[in-house]
Amino acid sequence: MKKIFIVFIIQICVIFEINLVAQENQVWKWVHPAPQGNQLRWVKMLDSENIYACGNSGTFMKSSNAGANWTVYTNAGGSLPSFFGEGRNLMNGWFFNMNTGVVCGFTGWIARTTTAGVSWDSIGIPTTNSMYGLHFVSSTVGYASGSGGIVLKTTDAGITWISLPTGVTSANYNIFAVDANIVYVCTTVPNPLAGNILKTTNGGINWTVYNTGTAFTIYDINFINENTGMICGSSGNIKFTSNGGVNWASVNTPSASAMYELHFTLTPTPAFYVVGDSYGIYKTENYGANWTLLSFNDPNMSWTSTHYSVDVVGNRIFAAGAYGSIQKSTNAGVNFTALTHWLSPATKYNVWAQNNNGLVLVTGARGSSATFDQVLRSTNGGTNWTIVPFNSSATYYSLSMVNNSTGFMSGSSGNLRKTTNAGLNWDSIPGPFGTFTLKRIEFVNATTGYVFQNSSNTGGGWKTTNGGISWDLLTNLGSETRISFSSFINANTGYAGNNAAKLLKTTDGGANWNVLTNTPMGTFGLYGVKFFNADSGYVCGATGSKLCRTINGGNTFDSVPYPFFAALYSMHWVNFNTGWVFGSVGYAGKTTNSGANWFFQNTAGQIGYGCYFTNPDSGFLVGDNSYILKISGQTVTGTEWSGTNIPSEYYLKQNYPNPFNPSTTIEFAIPKAGKVSLKIYDIAGREVINALNMVLNPGIVKYSFNGANFASGIYFYKLEVDGKMIDTKKMVLIK
Numbered sequence: 148m149k150k151i152f153i154v155f156i157i158q159i160c161v162i163f164e165i166n167l168v169a170q171e172n173q174v175w176k177w178v179h180p181a182p183q184g185n186q187l188r189w190v191k192m193l194d195s196e197n198i199y200a201c202g203n204s205g206t207f208m209k210s211s212n213a214g215a216n217w218t219v220y221t222n223a224g225g226s227l228p229s230f231f232g233e234g235r236n237l238m239n240g241w242f243f244n245m246n247t248g249v250v251c252g253f254t255g256w257i258a259r260t261t262t263a264g265v266s267w268d269s270i271g272i273p274t275t276n277s278m279y280g281l282h283f284v285s286s287t288v289g290y291a292s293g294s295g296g297i298v299l300k301t302t303d304a305g306i307t308w309i310s311l312p313t314g315v316t317s318a319n320y321n322i323f324a325v326d327a328n329i330v331y332v333c334t335t336v337p338n339p340l341a342g343n344i345l346k347t348t349n350g351g352i353n354w355t356v357y358n359t360g361t362a363f364t365i366y367d368i369n370f371i372n373e374n375t376g377m378i379c380g381s382s383g384n385i386k387f388t389s390n391g392g393v394n395w396a397s398v399n400t401p402s403a404s405a406m407y408e409l410h411f412t413l414t415p416t417p418a419f420y421v422v423g424d425s426y427g428i429y430k431t432e433n434y435g436a437n438w439t440l441l442s443f444n445d446p447n448m449s450w451t452s453t454h455y456s457v458d459v460v461g462n463r464i465f466a467a468g469a470y471g472s473i474q475k476s477t478n479a480g481v482n483f484t485a486l487t488h489w490l491s492p493a494t495k496y497n498v499w500a501q502n503n504n505g506l507v508l509v510t511g512a513r514g515s516s517a518t519f520d521q522v523l524r525s526t527n528g529g530t531n532w533t534i535v536p537f538n539s540s541a542t543y544y545s546l547s548m549v550n551n552s553t554g555f556m557s558g559s560s561g562n563l564r565k566t567t568n569a570g571l572n573w574d575s576i577p578g579p580f581g582t583f584t585l586k587r588i589e590f591v592n593a594t595t596g597y598v599f600q601n602s603s604n605t606g607g608g609w610k611t612t613n614g615g616i617s618w619d620l621l622t623n624l625g626s627e628t629r630i631s632f633s634s635f636i637n638a639n640t641g642y643a644g645n646n647a648a649k650l651l652k653t654t655d656g657g658a659n660w661n662v663l664t665n666t667p668m669g670t671f672g673l674y675g676v677k678f679f680n681a682d683s684g685y686v687c688g689a690t691g692s693k694l695c696r697t698i699n700g701g702n703t704f705d706s707v708p709y710p711f712f713a714a715l716y717s718m719h720w721v722n723f724n725t726g727w728v729f730g731s732v733g734y735a736g737k738t739t740n741s742g743a744n745w746f747f748q749n750t751a752g753q754i755g756y757g758c759y760f761t762n763p764d765s766g767f768l769v770g771d772n773s774y775i776l777k778i779s780g781q782t783v784t785g786t787e788w789s790g791t792n793i794p795s796e797y798y799l800k801q802n803y804p805n806p807f808n809p810s811t812t813i814e815f816a817i818p819k820a821g822k823v824s825l826k827i828y829d830i831a832g833r834e835v836i837n838a839l840n841m842v843l844n845p846g847i848v849k850y851s852f853n854g855a856n857f858a859s860g861i862y863f864y865k866l867e868v869d870g871k872m873i874d875t876k877k878m879v880l881i882k
Contacts, residue, residue: 170183171219175750175751178529180774190473198465200467222266224256232749238253239279240281246261252277258270266856273310274293277294279293280322289305311347331345333368335380339362341358361386370411378409379407385401385421399435406422420464422457428441428480462476472485491511492773493511499759503780504528510522545589557587559585580600595656597610598618605628608628633676647671672688682700685726688714689715694709708742711734716754725739729768755769786839799866802814810851813850815847822869825865
């Protein structure tokens with residue numbers, strides 16, 4: 148990513164509010180970046196008002212007013228079994244009209260919609276390889292390309308696909324069809340690296356390989372006619388052919404950045420556009436002899452990054468890329484408007500909120516060596532954000548607010564700061580911390596606080612009893628003194644977690660510590676500690692039990708079962724019964740009975756490093772790429788899992804109620820961990836929803852199916868585990 152301007156220390160930069168139509172099929176909503184922050188790989192103007200785009204984590208988004216407002220969906224990529232229900236990354240798309248279109252992406256994914264992206268049908272294709280390219284020559288005939296030399300063809304608008312032997316096994320990143328017979332594919336041979344082009348003149352029956360003469364990865368290919376075309380790829384390489392790909396000539400390279408997509412227009416003169424650079428789009432009207440940079444020049448844009456897709460119609464241009472960036476021009480690229488707003492691209496590690504509609508503070512890393520964007524602040528629950536600037540290069544990992552005005556944060560290189568005006572200013576607090584990384588700070592009241600470091604195995608922490616004016620070294624922490632997390636009940640009694648994934652306990656204000664060697668959390672990766680009183684609390688992490696609890700002050704621990712055997716990076720417990728846990732690739736789970744049952748979902752984000760809840764169903768989650776997600780009082784429903792009573796055999800129950808309108812529950816059981824597939828079909832045998840597709844721990848699962856968007860009629864649901872069919876049953880939707 149690239150910074151457009153430097154944030155001056157005396158200035159607070161304000162992010163402008165963006166009005167979203169909706170963020171669908173997600174109870175967790177994006178509030179930074181806005182409208183959403185997943186990488187976008189394809190953008191298309193259907194007309195002057197309707198814009199569609201797709202990208203990572205199954206993201207599909209559309210606007211019906213030229214980008215002023217967006218509706219965001221996260222169901223276009225199905226769900227990856229190994230990614231805890233997160234949608235597949237989508238790499239390309241094609242729409243025949245406003246309602247009917249196709250997307251493709253990772254792990255053999257092609258999906259089709261006839262509802263303008265509201266719902267998607269998974270299309271069975273003869274490969275599990277990732278699919279990168281799509282091109283249709285009519286409303287029925289089209290081609291797709293992917294890794295492992297894959298080329299597919301459809302003659303029924305993407306409903307069915309056949310594989311075309313190409314004779315290559317390298318990645319085919321994109322495909323262009325002049326007509327039903329003449330098709331070009333850009334492919335790259337890895338060892339030694341060679342940029343090649345595949346061409347067929349008989350609809351894929353035979354293919355000819357042409358070498359471009361340059362060793363580079365080719366990402367896109369585009370032709371004005373059968374003979375005249377261009378390719379682009381790694382290290383800014385762009386080439387031109389005038390004889391149908393037989394020979395390729397190097398052209399002037401406008402940038403050393405990788406170029407990911409080409410687009411051509413024929414009027415008023417033939418022109419090629421290429422995108423990949425962070426700063427703009429390059430245009431040529433003489434096949435690469437000269438290039439004009441169409442700069443992303445919105446004065447209100449704080450950051451930009453790699454862009455992967457561009458579409459041009461007349462004077463209108465749209466580009467899309469990393470961090471959900473969308474750029475728009477209505478005057479042929481003279482001026483651009485940034486439609487995605489983000490103040491910082493860096494990972495954020497902690498968050499605190501006064502309430503869901505009030506003050507919110509977020510801390511983390513800075514976006515570049517020239518910026519001071521570690522702290523983001525909102526006074527209206529994340530609708531608008533400001534940077535709180537101060538001159539520091541530190542990453543701030545931990546945040547502890549004593550009240551709505553006073554708080555502390557700690558970070559790398561011994562940095563400790565304090566605010567007394569609700570995060571508007573942060574004053575540096577001196578202390579004997581050296582250059583230690585202060586991973587955890589916790590104040591139990593306005594005067595008594597603890598700070599812990601995790602960068603050295605000498606001297607684990609310090610304590611203050613005068614609001615941070617002076618600090619005393621904590622001793623007797625045992626042989627492993629690198630500490631990342633803590634939870635204090637009061638000024639005297641507290642727990643801390645060290646790098647050996649063991650809990651330490653003090654009952655005398657840190658003067659002495661007892662190492663709880665029976666902590667069942669493996670050997671490393673302790674990411675969360677929460678105690679409610681001297682006896683009862685939870686610990687989460689990356690190894691061992693990953694989630695455990697104690698009710699006797701750590702004398703013994705119980706492993707808490709949960710749906711996925713995944714590392715848990717953060718958690719928040721409202722009380723001993725009600726809590727949330729968050730893992731990698733967007734995994735989130737909520738329990739209201741101490742882990743006996745979990746409602747699980749995917750946030751469509753990435754790793755959630757920090758969370759804070761203002762009530763059981765309202766809060767914030769922060770993590771990779773400066774994402775901030777928000778849940779606002781929604782009752783969490785959907786898929787419920789219980790692992791307290793492990794079943795002895797597989798079963799699939801009859802849905803209840805049945806008949807139903809519009810919702811019903813499907814219950815099934817798995818006696819051991821496995822890849823679970825639950826699909827729903829209509830009376831004609833067409834798959835209408837890929838309900839579950841993920842690896843689950845043994846237990847009983849209840850899936851809630853909402854038929855509001857489906858017609859009345861008979862449907863079937865089928866359960867498979869590890870590829871073996873367990874059962875199929877019938878249900879009836881009556882409206």
